[in-house]
Amino acid sequence: MTVQTFRDLLAQRPFKPFRLVMSSGESYEVRHPEMAWLTRSDILVGIDETDEGVPAEFRICSLLHVTSVEPLPSSGTGRTKSVGRTASPEVWRSWSLLRRRTELTPSEDFGRASALST
Numbered sequence: 001m002t003v004q005t006f007r008d009l010l011a012q013r014p015f016k017p018f019r020l021v022m023s024s025g026e027s028y029e030v031r032h033p034e035m036a037w038l039t040r041s042d043i044l045v046g047i048d049e050t051d052e053g054v055p056a057e058f059r060i061c062s063l064l065h066v067t068s069v070e071p072l073p074s075s076g077t078g079r080t081k082s083v084g085r086t087a088s089p090e091v092w093r094s095w096s097l098l099r100r101r102t103e104l105t106p107s108e109d110f111g112r113a114s115a116l117s118t
Helices: 003-011 089-102 106-117
Strands: 018-022 027-030 036-038 042-049 055-062 066-071
Touching: 003 036, 027 042
Parallel strands: none
Antiparallel strands: 018 027, 018 066, 036 042, 042 055
């Protein structure tokens, strides 16, 4: 799977929840776009959401080990958590800001790689 594949999945509006299936057989659900972050070679998935609507932990999933992406039933709002609660808009905004700060555009990615090689 490529970074662009996941950018497209996370950018869909309305968002369509999905499950990542890994080569180890483990799977992780992404029920809201703010619960996943991309790097050049990995996707970080928030798991075990707390009462505050933020993940208690996250898993680093190598894009090379994602064997498939399966659609999940949508709740209609796109903000359903695995425990059946909805996070406040403030929580989603803070996650969105964090996600934007950690994602690299292809040119930033290339620039960073070029800087490291010199």
